[in-house]
Amino acid sequence: DAGVIQSPRHEVTEMGQEVTLRCKPISGHDYLFWYRQTMMRGLELLIYFNNNVPIDDSGMPEDRFSAKMPNASFSTLKIQPSEPRDSAVYFCASIIGGGGTEAFFGQGTRLTVV
Amino acid sequence: AQSVTQLDSQVPVFEEAPVELRCNYSSSVSVYLFWYVQYPNQGLQLLLKYLSGSTLVKGINGFEAEFNKSQTSFHLRKPSVHISDTAEYFCAVSGPYSGNTPLVFGKGTRLSVIA
Numbered sequence: 001d002a003g004v005i006q007s008p009r010h011e012v013t014e015m016g017q018e019v020t021l022r023c024k025p026i027s028g029h030d031y032l033f034w035y036r037q038t039m040m041r042g043l044e045l046l047i048y049f050n051n052n053v054p055i056d057d058s059g060m061p062e063d064r065f066s067a068k069m070p071n072a073s074f075s076t077l078k079i080q081p082s083e084p085r086d087s088a089v090y091f092c093a094s095i096i097g098g099g100g101t102e103a104f105f106g107q108g109t110r111l112t113v114v
Numbered sequence: 115a116q117s118v119t120q121l122d123s124q125v126p127v128f129e130e131a132p133v134e135l136r137c138n139y140s141s142s143v144s145v146y147l148f149w150y151v152q153y154p155n156q157g158l159q160l161l162l163k164y165l166s167g168s169t170l171v172k173g174i175n176g177f178e179a180e181f182n183k184s185q186t187s188f189h190l191r192k193p194s195v196h197i198s199d200t201a202e203y204f205c206a207v208s209g210p211y212s213g214n215t216p217l218v219f220g221k222g223t224r225l226s227v228i229a
Binding site: 004033035042043 | 146148150156157158159160163165204206208209216217218219221222
C-alpha cells in the first residue's frame with residue numbers, strides 16, 4: 001500500500017476562494033482523521049470518521065469548514081470561503097480500529113491563504 | 115475524556131547528551147500510549163507504543179519510554195542524541211473507541227539538537 005495520500009501538497013489561494021483538500025486512506029482502515037497544524041495552536045483534531053460516518057466534528061472551527069467521506073477510499077475537507085487565518089498544514093490520518101493500533105499520516109497539505 | 119499534556123514545548127540539547135521529553139495523560143479508563151515523531155515537512159510517524167506488559171518500551175532510533183501508571187506519565191528518553199533527532203515529538207493516548215476520541219495528541223515538543 002502507498003500509505004495515506006493527500007493532495008495537493010501545497011495550495012495557495014486568495015481570501016474568499018473555496019479550497020478542497022483530498023485524502024485517500026490506507027485500504028482496510030476504518031477510521032479517518034483530519035488534523036490542522038499551526039505554530040500557535042499545534043496539532044488540532046478537526047473531525048474524524050468511522051466507516052465513512054462522521055463521529056465527532058467538534059474540532060471544526062467554523063461553518064466555513066466541512067468534511068465528507070463518500071466512500072471508504074476518499075475524503076475531502078472543504079473551506080468556503082477561505083480566510084488568511086486558515087493558513088496551516090492539514091493532515092489526514094487513518095487507523096484500523098480495535099485500540100492500540102498505529103495511525104498512519106499523510107504528508108500533509110500546506111495551505112496558504114493570501 | 116482523555117487528554118495529554120506535554121510539559122515542554124521546546125527542548126534544546128547538545129549532541130551526544132541525554133534527553134527526556136515529558137508526557138502526562140489523564141483518562142478514566144485503561145489507555146494505550148504512543149510517541150510519534152515529525153521531521154520537517156513530513157507527516158507524523160510512530161516512534162514507539164505501550165499497550166500492556168513491560169512498562170519500559172523500546173522504539174526506533176534508540177528511543178525508549180517508560181509507562182508509569184501511578185504518575186500517569188509516559189516520558190520519552192534517549193541516552194545520547196544525534197543531530198538527526200532534531201524534530202517535533204508528539205505524545206498520544208488512545209482508549210476504548212466507544213464514546214472516546216480514538217487518538218488524542220499532545221501539543222508537541224520541539225527537540226533541537228545542537229552540534
